[in-house]
Amino acid sequence: MDGQTHLHITSWVLALILLGLTVWFDRLGKPKIGKVFHMILRLDYLLILYSGGSLIAVYFANAGGAMLGEAIIKSLAGLWVIFAVEMIAVRAKKRVSAKSAWIQFFIAIIIALVLGFGRLPMGILPLN
Template sequence: MTHLHITSWVLALILLALTMMFMNKGSTKASKITHMIMRLDYLLILYSGGDLFASYTNYGPGVIIKLLTGLWVIAAMEMIAVKKKKGKATGIWWGQLAVSVLLAIFLGFVVLPMGILP
């Protein structure tokens, strides 16, 4: 399940980049399609993350913090796409995305037991 979770996160970030690229070019149809696919990818992220959360419940509050951080990442990605579509400023949301992604990666790979470090 970990591989599905990581793959879906990478796919979501790629889809966000594609959505932004299409919005910058003015291609509304392509940006709408990639945004909808990104929203479907959120379901994979939530499913795989929920399964990982259920298997990590014995590891204390770090798991809950990771869950909230992951939701923060999804919210920041969605707000970037929606604000950009409406023509509003997205700078603060890009900052939040950067902080939340780095925090989620740190918690997932370093703090939680199934990460890279033992």
């Protein structure tokens, strides 16, 4: 596991913490604090996209066949996670039900984690 992988894992763990804080402060009725955490979360998306983009670039340069296909699917699932996180944060701010966004979030994150940690060689626990 290299520095790119560490940066990527750190950035999405930070995103999950920021999502929790955003939703929590919005539910507590403190929208200004929730908005601050939401804006920091949006900045963290850039870090996630940068680190994920650098990881997929390595797969495009070095991998072929099934690994490249799985890396593309993992990238799409990662983007899906970001979209679901944003939907959850926006719906929490508007005090609208986010049930469908949470379902999408869990489906997408399971796909991304299984491919990222289990299948792809730059993950932590490759099954190959």
